Amino acid sequence: MSRTPTSHRSKNLNSSSSLSLLHNLTHLALSPTHFVHFPHHTLRSVSSFSKLMVAEMEYANWDLEAAVKFIHPNTVFTKPTH
16 A cells, blocks of 8 residues: 655645635624634535545554544444444
8 A cells, every 4th residue: 555655645734724824814804604614614624634544544454443442432423433
């Protein structure tokens, strides 16, 4: 299985779902649309980070089920592969 370097994945994480469109806004320039877009971009960023973290854990041969069950013992996976 071919793997890209971790630094490449970090770059992908930083560039995907970027909130850079919100960086130059002042409080006077904010509109309700910005408040709708912010949670959407946040959710995409968290999802992207989680997928990358799981991929790294799998690559390092972690037992993902054991790791999750250690934190949340009653966890039920919706997909057997996750």
